[in-house]
Amino acid sequence: MKNILSFSFLLAIFAATAFSQPELTAIKCGRLIDGKADAPVDHAVILVEGNIIKAVGKDVAIPSNARVIDLSDATVLPGLIDAHTHVLLQGDVTEQDYADQILKESIPYRTLRAVKACKTALMNGFTTLRDMETEGAMYADVDLKKAINNGIIDGPRLFVSTRAINTTGHYALSNYTYAWELQIPKGIEEITGADEARRAVREQISHGADWIKIYADRGYYRAADGTFHSLRNFSDEEIAAIADECKLSHKRFAAHAVTPDGVIYAIKAGASSIEHGFGMNDECIKLLVQYGVYWCPTIYVNVWVAKGRAAEGNPINEEFNNYIPIVFKKALDAGVKIAFGTDVGGFPWTENEAKEFSYMVKFGMTPMQAITAATKTAAELLGMQGKLGEISPGAFADIVAVKENPLKNIQSLGHVGFVMKNGVVYKKEF
16 A cells, blocks of 8 residues: 555656646747848747747757647747837827826826737737836836736736936926926926935836936927037936946936937936937947947837927927938948837837838848847847847747748838747737
8 A cells, every 4th residue: 555655646746747847839930030140041940948949940850749830931030129118108299198198097097008008019029128117107117017927917028117217397297388386297207416316216226117217308409500409407416326326226227318418428427228319410329339328219209200299380300300311320330239119109009119110221221130129139238138039049938920021021020920928829810
């Protein structure tokens, strides 16, 4: 009886161990763009064990116990990364659009809308987002990240920057638009002085911020000589305090900076990425390369808002639209690290953020360079190289596919038909 019990006990342990083994999935690729190589590989196999890529190549054997996903008629890529989003915004061409959301929609309501935005991004093939602040929704992005990580809702991997920081009186909603007796909600956390700057960084990190975001400039205009300028938001002491606090906590900060007046001092202060940069000059480009700072151009959002803002009497975005192709090509030729970022949320989530790819190619990138910007380069910006933005052993199983060859038709990335994130298939249309 004792031997029978021992055998039964061992059998139970074996069964439990076997049951707990990660599932094997083999993906047959018609064409593989792995996020690392300069050219695709035909007829490769990706072997996924649980949520991790175990092997990739033309000669990978498919185990008999593996689930097989046949994408042999498709182009397979790493999950796409959008390094500049706002899941808690739904488009803001005008300040009234912005005010309607900040003043008329509660944070819970905006968070529910953000759940849909997260699902939309995932279904469009964007398995990772760096969300660049909540625009008045406090720390709701941290809750969204938790809900996704805990399997409560479907969405991309989120790297969040919570409230963002600006100096007092320099961000919407503008006090002069409303009665001065009212305390109008702001889309950011306002600070005045280095001590408040330090406190804001510490507070946001303590609430779960992965990144810190600042607004380096405002009030954009074009001088008589054709150069773009703006008003600077932070004193040297304020931005230095932000940079120091980020360094002490092993965090990085991103700077919304549009013209040289904002870009140059943000780079020199230690920004890891410049957001927008529509009016940069040659000195900005030189410094981006010299300091190894990433640039998220966010081209499409400017296209989207330009006409509406011009109709309200502010034509500067239309002027930026004419200049962006020039600065983009200069930055590309100079070797600036360009990461894919769209500012979706600034335009509605009903617009596929993949539209950004077409502009990047139109302005000088090859299709492979544009794909690299949304995979390998964006992963490096996030400090996730080897884990995201590539299909290689040890990386997370974030994998997407399109029917057409995006190297011949970049617009095909707007029609992702297969999405796997962390080893789980969320979409399979072919």
